[in-house]
Amino acid sequence: MAHWHWQSWQGQNFLTCDLLQDWPHGFFTRQFWPQTPEALTPGLDAAAAVQRVKQVHGNRVLAPVDLPAPGSAQPLAEADGLLSDRPGQALWVCSADCSPVLMGDRATGQVAAIHAGWRGTAQAIAAVAVGKLQAQGSRLEDLVVAIGPAIAGEVYQVSVDVAAAVGRTLVAEASEDDGAVVAALQQRPSPVLTDDTPGRARLDVRLANRWQLERLGLRREQVAIAPHCTFQDDRFFSYRRTGEKQVQWSGIVSRRAATP
Structure with missing residues (x-):
């Protein structure tokens, strides 16, 4: 570390x-x-x-x-x-x-x-x-x-479309539906976190960048x-x-x- x-x-x-x-x-x-x-x-x-x-x-x-x-x-x-x-x-x-x-x-x-x-x-x-x-x-x-x-992700509330825009860079294939992309990533440990407000999500941009780099190799x-x-x-x-x-x-x- x-x-x-x-x-x-x-x-x-x-x-x-x-x-x-x-x-x-x-x-x-x-x-x-x-x-x-x-x-x-x-x-x-x-x-x-x-x-x-x-x-x-x-x-x-x-x-x-x-x-x-x-x-x-x-x-x-x-x-x-x-x-x-x-x-x-x-x-x-x-x-x-x-x-x-x-x-x-x-x-x-x-x-x-x-x-x-x-x-x-x-x-x-x-x-x-x-x-x-x-x-x-x-x-x-x-x-x-x-x-x-x-x-940090736990304090960064964004709209679902923002979370989906980043989320699509983290998976090999993603739905065209923003909600589906976000829901799929929220079902497992990922940079896209849940939020209590409808139409919102939490997003860890730092972790998203690390995921992107790891996907590169x-x-x-x-x-x-x-x-x-x-x-x-x-x-x-x-x-x-x-x-x-x-x-x-x-x-x-x-x-x-x-x-x-």
Whole structure:
């Protein structure tokens, strides 16, 4: 089982995961607000080049070569994931209740960072990121993934159609009827949980992303989920809890390929 650890920088705490110990990385708390990735990157690697996008709740994953040049007056590219294409790149995503997902390839040293809300998860953004890593030479057995603090399933109430949209990515064949999809998943341990309100369900987006990764072929021990719920832990911003549009950042820095 992967372990999670609190680290300190500037007198404030951020979270790290053993699975990603080969890379400078961190899931930052609300204490660092309103610092930007440019201000936070020195806490991981002062020499790293900052890479970020404008998040739009989709499944587009870009490499730095696809982004405007540093210092450009062009607006940020719209995407919800980033993929490194060389060492020394600091990839950043922001979240409140959505799942920040950081990935690393132990062999190539390359990394990915994605923002996986329910919409991105319904569009299998984690699988898209893995596919792009594979296109760069990654093997599934070399990947490790840490899913950071996000809203827990037991407190995340959604409509049945939302639960079904995510649920369809978790099974080989699914009914076209939303209620049937949700009911089937609720009959066994799954990321789709029951809710007392008619037309509603509870959804664990963190677990849904792990299920998607396992369906691709990653082993359970290659994926870790942080034991912190943004809604229940006030060290983190939660849009569901406060209604305020504030975010915490999560970042990881690519490194050189492992030597034989």
